[in-house]
Amino acid sequence: MKQHSTPSKCEYFDILPAGIICIRPDYTVACWNRTVAEWTGISKKEIVGHDLRERFPHLKDRRYGIRIQQVIDGGPAALFSTQFHPHFIYAPLQQGGQRYQRTSVHFFRENEERFALFVIDDVTELVSQVHGFREMKNRALHEVEERKRTEDALRKANRQLKLLTGITRHDILNSVAIAVGYLDLMDGSSESEKETYMERIRQTLEKIQHQIRFTSTYEILGTNEPVWQRIETLVTSPGAPDRIRIQISGLDVEILADPMLGKVFDNLLDNTIRHGGKNVSMVEVDGEVLGDEFLLTWKDDGTGIDPADKGRIFERGYGKNTGLGLFMIREILSITGITIEETGETGEGARFKIHVPPGKWRAPTGV
């Protein structure tokens, strides 16, 4: 143990609520106040005159050594934050665990002798409060996020419900009006006319049946959370007739979309079969990454779309059959911000381009 004079300020340090340690340039302890003695269980007697690093060997580490040396050399104070140095010196708590500390090291000179003064604050309570606040804030943020998601889902479900109710009411009422019209015409008409009207009524009833089936198929649209779906599996699953060959490439991706995404490809195939003409024999489905987006192209070798129809094919009720297939494709895709357009040349087949924005597509998980 080295013999030195004690700095005159040492006795004042005992009344401070912070831990105070004062060392000489060779790290021998000159002052060790009452607070730090209580925290560590090491009395003044045991440590004053001894190298501080004997009790706290981590202070030999360069991370501390360089900065403390700069202070001893007369440099600016060094700060040691709680996040990087939570336990500057070992100071156990009665209930277990250690005190969180915030430490600063300052230079002072007395009688031509240089000292480094460590001021250690116990910030255990502050740390616990900040952690509590962070947890509370995170919980609140998650709850807001959850609420937003629920509201969004509710809004979408409501929109779909309105849409389908609209389709059902409007289209079925139209069909019923047509059937009633034919029934009126049957009064006083000939047998052969009656047969024709009966056939029309039967067709109208079939249409109503189809419309009711359609709404039951799509009533769940938008009511479930979007999910990641592998495109390759969805495109290859629809049962195409033997005369149509489906060729795919670049579809090894997953898309975040409404669980009804499979219906998009069913409807595109149905569109090709119904409207591609009798010579349609091939569908090519290609995927490629274009900048941030993923572009999926559905192309057939049928007759293509008439230029007069191009601008309206995605509108509800427009088309040769129910007029709902392409409309529903657009609705399903739009739930997650995916868009669709038709870019084919008449006479050379239909070509649908599906644009999947960034964040809504990814490489398959596990690949």
Added chain:
Amino acid sequence: MKIDEDSSDAIRELINIGVGRAAGLLNEMTGTHIRLNVPEVHFVEFSDLLHDTCLLESDRLSAVTLRFSGAFSGISMLIFPPESAALLITTLTGEEIDEPELDALRVETLNEVGNIVNNAVMGSIMNVLNEHLTYSMPTYLEGDITQILDTGRAGSYQWVILAISKFILEDLDIIGNILMIFEIGALDTLLERLHETTVNIR
């Protein structure tokens, strides 16, 4: 005051050495791989500082300041836009949060990062000059640049060394500004001392 090329090169070099040391220390402390470079060092008059530097335009900046006095007096400070500061701290501490923001603990951590950078830069200059200055306690300040600089005292400031430093960490590229603001005559004294030291070394 005309600052010749040799003096400006010497200052640039000393700041470079300082930030290099600061980066080394931060890497050892945090176990991250942070790079800190000083691509640009400018000498500007204090009165022009508020108009010339768009980097300080934010109305909420985070600054860690260190006042020094002695043979030459002034303030050394490291300034960030607060969102960059929060991002830097959460990345350095390895926290995973969606929206970084500064709370009491992160402010204290930023204060330590600023303390390391300020001390390293001051240390690098003072080592060469073999001078001793008196330093105030490092302080964390938040506000626009006029609030941080305490423009009430602006009359006593003359020259500013502005070092625009990039904190390069993982995919982040955060700009931090190191400002050394000198009181009237202080930069002249610093440059004279530097000149004398260089002559003596030669």
